[in-house]
Amino acid sequence: EIVLTQSPGTLSLSPGERATLSCRASHSVSTTHLAWYQQRPGQAPRLLIYGVSSRAAGIPDRFSGSGSGTDFTLTISRLEPEDVAVYYCQQYGISAGLTLGGGTKVEI
Amino acid sequence: EIQLVQSGGGLVQPGGSLKLSCAASGFTFSSYTMHWVRQAPGRGPEYVSAVTGGGDFTFYGNTVKGRFTVSRDNSKNTLYLQMDSLRIEDTAVYYCAREFPVVTGATDYYDNWGQGTLVTVSS
Secondary structure, three states, X not given: XXXXXXXXXXXXXXXXOOEEEEEEEEEEEOOOOEEEEEEOOOOOOEEEEEOOOEEOOOOOOXXXXXXXXXXXXXXXXXXOHHHOEEEEEEEOOOXXXXXXXXXXXXXX | OOEEEEEOOEEEOOOOOEEEEEEEEOOOHHHOOEEEEEEOOOOOOXXXXXXXXXXXXXXXXXXXXXXXXXXXXXXXXXXXXXXXXXXHHHOEEEEEEEEOOOOOOOXXXXXXXXXXXXXXXXX
């Protein structure tokens, strides 16, 4: 069973700053099946990134994903107030069920 | 435009039952595996259940197996979750979600979510 560990738990930054969120897998995944979701307060999760680095429809290009093996990163290049949210990474295509990280809360 | 509109939910006593619905539009509903995911207050999302496009196969998380039943009516483009023997720990916001198919036989990523519906189990 793969365990995803996200860090930091909380990220406090100012508008316009760059946010770097980490997602580390307990062992190497030899595929690109890594997704990121954004969950704003009181809202449903929203798909941001799939396939490690592909942006979902309608997602601004300030969001980018990268990584391989066990280490993956979500970068928000210039924070905006509407980016306040909890961000989750997901490993998919491995088994039934849901493999999610514990989340990183972004505060502005 | 793809839409997943949820209904049902509410307050129920422990041991009671509730049925959630998720009405889909904007895509060929029968072509997609659909999921239920829940989120307890202050917690991350948790897998609940899934049903394949034709309704042939169903999957359940360990905490709900034997108590919850997932189904779908492709003629009505609607997904259901029948929840029986509810427990206090089932209190959560329940989301339906569409799975984008990547790997057969495994959970892939969710590209569309319902708005969520709150289920509160309390006496």
